[in-house]
Amino acid sequence: MGRYIAKRLLYMIFVFFLLTFILFNLYQLMPANRAYTDARNEIQTLKNLSEEEKATKFDELYLKYQRMYGTDTDNTMVLYLRWLGLYPFYDGHFSGIFEGNFGFSYDYNLPVVKVVPTHMRNSFLIGVITEIAVLGVTIPLGIKCAVKKNSRFDRFTQFFSLIGFSTPSFIIYIIFIVFFCSILGWFPVSGMKTPGREYANWFQEALDVLHHVALPTICLTFGSLASITRICRASMIDALSLDCIRTARAKGLTEKTVIYSHAWL
Secondary structure, eight states: OHHHHHHHHHHHHHHHHHHHHHHHHHHHTSSOOHHHHHHHHHHHHOOSOOHHHHHHHHHHHHHHHHHHHTOSOOOHHHHHHHHHTOSOOTTSOOOSGGGTOOOEETTTTEEHHHHHHHHHHHHHHHHHHHHHHHHHHHHHHHHHHHHTTTSHHHHHHHHHHHHHHHSOHHHHHHHHIIIIIIISOOSOSSOSSOTTOOOSSHHHHHHHHHHHHHHHHHHHHHHHHHHHHHHHHHHHHHHHTSHHHHHHHHTTOOHHHIIIIIIOO
């Protein structure tokens, strides 16, 4: 058992380093150089310098920012290890992911660790509501499709849910935004709250948040209909064919009791 756990842990570590190395190199392919941008912005603030002095000063600033960001080398492995926090910077200090440095957001002008919690909270809220909605819709659908196997309702549900499963998610989101936001105007396009709105109590604020969360929840639920509905349908069909279900029906139990108290549970 201990050997198996050790092998799995080693496998997890290997996959972690492999995937992070690939993602890091993909990120490196982006045409962006933060050290160059910061050096150029700073040199533009300096006045009364000749072109030659600006060029010299720019080289100094560029090297300074490269050392600050740990990009003063072209060695990909060194850059990767510095990003992880396993290789020292120019002055010998470590500052990477393992030290809790996830970078700086220039859009929010804050460290990433201070930006992520707010967005994680929103993602968690949408995720929880979506899971509740998915289970609340797909389980009853799967049960009814199994009970009415091969009926018009069953075939229509399978066809409709398969559309959401087959269509790429980004296409679904665009269609829903155009239809529900632009054409019907039922939901806001973005945000979690109405800007500038004042709430009389927490209930009004919660309703406003739910109004903004509704469309993402609908999109995610629509994309999850097919797989979970079909799984629930197949499981119910197998359950309804068991001997114990036939016995329950032979005892005179109602069909509703047989389905929801015996087959489903």
